[in-house]
Amino acid sequence: xxxxxxxxxxxxxxxxxxxxxxxxxxxxxxxxxxxxxxxxxxxxxxxxxxxxxxxxxxxxxxxxxxxxxxxxxxxxxxxxxxxxxxxxxxxxxxxxxxxxxxxxxxxxxxxxxxxxxxxxxxxxxxxxxxxxxxxxxxxxxxxxxxxxxxxxxxxxxxxxxxxxxxxxxxxxxxxxxxxxxxxxxxxxxxxxxxxxxxxxxxxxxxxxxxxxxxxxxxxxxxxxxxxxxxxxxxxxxxxxxxxxxxxxxxxxxxxxxxxxxxxxxxxxxxxxxxxxxxxxxxxxxxxxxxxxxxxxxxxxxxxxxxxxxxxx
Amino acid sequence: xxxxxxxxxxxxxxxxxxxxxxxxxxxxxxxxxxxxxxxxxxxxxxxxxxxxxxxxxxxxxxxxxxxxxxxxxxxxxxxxxxxxxxxxxxxxxxxxxxxxxxxxxxxxxxxxxxxxxxxxxxxxxxxxxxxxxxxxxxxxxxxxxxxxxxxxxxxxxxxxxxxxxxxxxxxxxxxxxxxxxxxxxxxxxxxxxxxxxxxxxxxxxxxxxxxxxxxxxxxxxxxxxxxxxxxxxxxxxxxxxxxxxxxxxxxxxxxxxxxxxxxxxxxxxxxxxxxxxxxxxxxxxxxxxxxxxxxxxxxxxxxxxxxxxxxxxxxxxxxxxxxxxxxxxxxxxxxxxxxxxxxxxxxxxxxxxxxxxxxxxxxxxxxxxxxxxxxxxxxxxxxxxxxxxxxxxxxxxxxxxxxxxxxxxxxxxxxxxxxxxxxxxxxxxxxxxxxxxxxxxxxxxxxxxxxxxxxxxxxxxxxxxxxxxxxxxxxxxxxxxxxxxxxxxxxxxxxxxxxxxxxxxxxxxxxxxxxxxxxxxxxxxxxxxxxxxxxxxxx
Numbered sequence: 001x002x003x004x005x006x007x008x009x010x011x012x013x014x015x016x017x018x019x020x021x022x023x024x025x026x027x028x029x030x031x032x033x034x035x036x037x038x039x040x041x042x043x044x045x046x047x048x049x050x051x052x053x054x055x056x057x058x059x060x061x062x063x064x065x066x067x068x069x070x071x072x073x074x075x076x077x078x079x080x081x082x083x084x085x086x087x088x089x090x091x092x093x094x095x096x097x098x099x100x101x102x103x104x105x106x107x108x109x110x111x112x113x114x115x116x117x118x119x120x121x122x123x124x125x126x127x128x129x130x131x132x133x134x135x136x137x138x139x140x141x142x143x144x145x146x147x148x149x150x151x152x153x154x155x156x157x158x159x160x161x162x163x164x165x166x167x168x169x170x171x172x173x174x175x176x177x178x179x180x181x182x183x184x185x186x187x188x189x190x191x192x193x194x195x196x197x198x199x200x201x202x203x204x205x206x207x208x209x210x211x212x213x214x215x216x217x218x219x220x221x222x223x224x225x226x227x228x229x230x231x232x233x234x235x236x237x238x239x240x241x242x243x244x245x246x247x248x249x250x251x252x253x254x255x256x257x258x259x260x261x262x263x264x265x266x267x268x269x270x271x272x273x274x275x276x277x278x279x280x281x282x283x284x285x286x287x288x289x290x291x292x293x294x295x296x297x298x299x300x301x302x303x304x305x306x307x308x309x310x311x312x
Numbered sequence: 313x314x315x316x317x318x319x320x321x322x323x324x325x326x327x328x329x330x331x332x333x334x335x336x337x338x339x340x341x342x343x344x345x346x347x348x349x350x351x352x353x354x355x356x357x358x359x360x361x362x363x364x365x366x367x368x369x370x371x372x373x374x375x376x377x378x379x380x381x382x383x384x385x386x387x388x389x390x391x392x393x394x395x396x397x398x399x400x401x402x403x404x405x406x407x408x409x410x411x412x413x414x415x416x417x418x419x420x421x422x423x424x425x426x427x428x429x430x431x432x433x434x435x436x437x438x439x440x441x442x443x444x445x446x447x448x449x450x451x452x453x454x455x456x457x458x459x460x461x462x463x464x465x466x467x468x469x470x471x472x473x474x475x476x477x478x479x480x481x482x483x484x485x486x487x488x489x490x491x492x493x494x495x496x497x498x499x500x501x502x503x504x505x506x507x508x509x510x511x512x513x514x515x516x517x518x519x520x521x522x523x524x525x526x527x528x529x530x531x532x533x534x535x536x537x538x539x540x541x542x543x544x545x546x547x548x549x550x551x552x553x554x555x556x557x558x559x560x561x562x563x564x565x566x567x568x569x570x571x572x573x574x575x576x577x578x579x580x581x582x583x584x585x586x587x588x589x590x591x592x593x594x595x596x597x598x599x600x601x602x603x604x605x606x607x608x609x610x611x612x613x614x615x616x617x618x619x620x621x622x623x624x625x626x627x628x629x630x631x632x633x634x635x636x637x638x639x640x641x642x643x644x645x646x647x648x649x650x651x652x653x654x655x656x657x658x659x660x661x662x663x664x665x666x667x668x669x670x671x672x673x674x675x676x677x678x679x680x681x682x683x684x685x686x687x688x689x690x691x692x693x694x695x696x697x698x699x700x701x702x703x704x705x706x707x708x709x710x711x712x713x714x715x716x717x718x719x720x721x722x723x724x725x726x727x728x729x730x731x732x733x734x735x736x737x738x739x740x741x742x743x744x745x746x747x748x749x750x751x752x753x754x755x756x757x758x759x760x761x762x763x764x765x766x767x768x769x770x771x772x773x774x775x776x777x778x779x780x781x782x783x784x785x786x787x788x789x790x791x792x793x794x795x796x797x798x799x800x801x802x803x804x805x806x807x808x809x810x811x812x813x814x815x816x817x818x819x820x821x822x823x824x825x826x827x828x829x830x831x832x833x834x835x836x837x838x839x840x841x842x843x844x845x846x847x848x849x850x851x
Contacts, residue, residue: 193675197737200634201744202663203693211689215680298724299679 028295028304035291038284045281048100056080056094061249064089069267084269087259092273099251099274104281106166106252107232113171115178115225122182123209127190137183140176148173149238156244166245170232181224185217219293226289230282253277315387316343317520318367318406318488323381325362325371336362337544340381344488349514349521351531351552353567354541355759356730360524362544364490367522368408369398385488404434407481411493413473417465423476424449424461430483441483448479452509470622471502475509482513489514490522495530499621500787501830504846507534526759528571529832532556532839540564552836570761571834572789578796580811586645587612587748587780588633593642595628603628604804605642610748615774615781617791617812619827620801626784628804630750634668635659664694667741671753673733677725683711683736684721690743697744710739714769731762738769742777750782755790767794789831792816800824825849 029036053060059080067077070085072092080091121140125133143151152169159165189195190213198208237254239245246252253274260270294300321341327334337359344350354360365371367383367390383390385406390398410416418426424445431441442461450457452475454468465473474494481489491510495503511534514521523535531538532552539549540563548561559565586609595603603625610616620626632639633651644651646662654662670676677686687710688703698706708718714735725733734754741749751770755763771794773779785791791798791812798815800808800823808821819825829846833839 193670193672194678196636197668197670197676197740198678198689199636200663200666200668201690201693201740202660203689204660207693212678297680298682299726 031304032291034287038287041284048097049104052097056097059094060098072269083273103252109167110170110232114174118175118178119182122179126183126186140179144176161244189213189216222289226285233278317346319343319384321382324379327376344520347518349536351523351535351538358541359544360541404484406488407486408490409477409481411496413477422462427480452479488520492524504830528834532836570764577812589645591643594640596640613778614796617795617798618784624801625804626801630752664744665747667746667749669737669751669754672757673737687740714739748780752784
């Protein structure tokens with residue numbers, strides 16, 4: 001989603017310029033060591049999500065009652081138990097790796113859906129305004145005034161609790177966040193002089209919205225999205241806790257946290273490791289979105305291009 | 313050597329920025345005595361405000377660093393005092409007023425309270441402070457001071473707000489008043505009033521006035537002495553008369569020659585068929601009428617200047633003609649066709665011939681697009697103008713035409729100075745080869761010397777390409793050398809229109825005469841004469 005707004009791609013030496021642009025992006029990522037580490041971590045997480053179930057699916061489901069609540073950092077039961085075992089003696093490491101798929105699928109799906117729908121509606125409400133805008137805003141009010149968990153309970157009670165339905169419900173409850181932010185930003189940006197200048201030039205509405213307004217508000221939306229990522233993971237675990245989300249034997253990090261909660265005093269590692277996974281993912285996304293905001297902004301980009309030694 | 317009230321000796325300030333060290337001022341020395349007005353004259357980036365900020369302890373250190381020098385106030389070096397002692401002096405002994413009074417007045421408190429608060433903050437009893445505030449509000453010429461005490465900043469006009477700021481600064485009877493561009497944001501007639509108020513107050517209280525300005529006219533009007541700054545150094549100092557007539561430094565001479573309104577006025581032109589003619593153009597906002605039936609013509613290849621103060625409706629004319637806002641009534645005939653009744657699709661076609669340059673190039677250029685993208689966007693919108701293979705070449709041509717370099721195409725707007733940005737905006741307007749360009753205060757935000765260059769550029773484009781201009785400005789001298797005809801507006805009405813010679817040599821309407829008299833001339837002698845004329849008009 002970033003390529004449309006990054007470096008200019010002049011038409012003449014297109015093929016020649018495309019490559020340096022990618023390379024430049026990579027070197028800018030290298031310049032910000034935190035963002036670079038975050039990117040690596042996220043890649044690892046995605047790797048887990050892709051091959052994890054295939055690699056460790058059996059280990060994650062296999063019970064071993066002698067390893068019930070096994071403490072971490074004890075290699076006597078094999079390396080799978082390095083993070084300890086859960087209440088049924090299943091290795092935590094394997095479970096975290098396997099759970100990455102469901103967790104990331106639900107979180108990414110819900111965040112992406114709510115962001116795309118919310119932003120689109122927000123752009124319409126902000127730029128068109130009038131009657132259409134009013135209707136959209138009142139719809140957002142309805143969603144916001146309804147307790148999101150209650151809404152989820154009702155919907156999932158009627159539909160079967162599957163990953164797709166969970167994504168749908170979580171996305172709906174988060175739409176108003178993007179919608180209202182987008183609308184507020186559009187109302188401000190559309191009055192800026194460069195938008196007026198584009199109108200004077202005869203630019204069409206889609207051109208103004210996508211070329212001039214969206215790139216300005218996108219960094220804000222991306223930042224919200226990364227924060228929302230954590231919220232969605234926890235909301236999903238709350239639903240699982242209520243018995244309408246993902247159900248065992250399927251696992252997610254959120255579900256693992258809520259299952260480990262009752263052992264918090266005796267075996268803290270049950271909730272700690274999946275919690276850490278959630279925190280690391282969110283933090284990485286946050287660092288990466290911070291980097292992206294700078295990298296996509298021509299007025300800020302030099303901070304990364306001069307080598308990231310100092311940032312003023 | 314007698315002790316001065318305030319003296320700067322060899323002050324150097326530098327800033328640590330991410331792009332390295334920036335030497336803001338270097339070895340600057342000046343002094344200010346009681347009852348004297350010293351003007352610091354310079355363009356943006358000359359470091360003229362930095363020395364004043366150093367006096368007021370407004371420079372943030374770390375990024376800023378005072379590397380050498382002394383600031384002597386009554387013989388004490390301010391730089392060696394502790395924070396507590398500096399605060400004691402700031403406000404009480406040295407007060408400051410700023411360019412934009414609205415951002416320095418708190419919007420949620422009544423102004424009377426705010427002025428009194430300055431006094432109570434330094435230990436004056438509340439009762440006394442209120443009485444003093446009322447007295448000051450009356451003194452700076454705000455009508456009905458008792459009611460004004462209870463009003464909020466937004467209920468006053470720009471000039472009144474600046475008067476209130478002055479009242480606030482004077483609340484503690486300071487010995488020095490520092491005024492940083494106090495009249496730059498104000499209309500010409502208001503500017504003259506505020507400057508004469510400052511002069512009066514200074515004579516009454518005997519304080520020292522330090523005036524920071526970019527305007528030679530302001531210096532001629534009020535200063536006793538002036539120092540000229542360029543690139544962080546003082547290049548010349550002296551009385552306004554000396555500076556104007558015997559300037560030795562090339563920079564001072566450049567500033568003087570850049571002052572608008574010196575050259576030959578353009579000859580009258582024979583009437584032809586108008587390109588654009590507005591008939592009874594009206595705009596109402598609720599019950600407020602912003603434009604009351606404007607009627608005027610623009611001929612091909614002509615420059616029509618629209619002059620008026622803020623709120624006169626001059627920008628509204630431009631916005632209505634370009635359909636950025638819908639008119640409440642009237643016609644705008646472009647080559648005989650009414651622009652106001654066109655559908656958006658038809659309008660998009662006409663826009664090719666009708667372009668606009670905005671006041672602030674920082675805001676009118678999309679910060680996320682490169683210069684190449686900004687200029688070529690015109691052809692991306694109007695596909696039939698130029699095949700894509702020729703875009704790059706044409707952008708480079710246009711950049712050269714407006715005095716920039718072809719390699720600037722891949723840079724972004726923030727990498728240019730204000731004047732260069734306005735050139736980019738002009739190049740963008742030229743991209744569609746329009747027949748009329750509307751310039752809405754296109755040079756108001758620029759430094760004087762840059763202003764002169766941009767106007768010269770526009771004049772060249774008119775002569776070479778035969779483009780007609782509607783040039784909106786709040787200042788009459790700016791348009792004197794450039795315009796063919798002038799249209800003077802006041803409160804939504806066109807009060808006078810005629811050839812440039814008619815308006816400048818024989819203005820008929822009292823408002824036009826007032827505007828002409830309020831303009832500040834860089835020549836102190838001319839300015840003294842104008843001041844007399846202005847007082848005569850008021851009487």
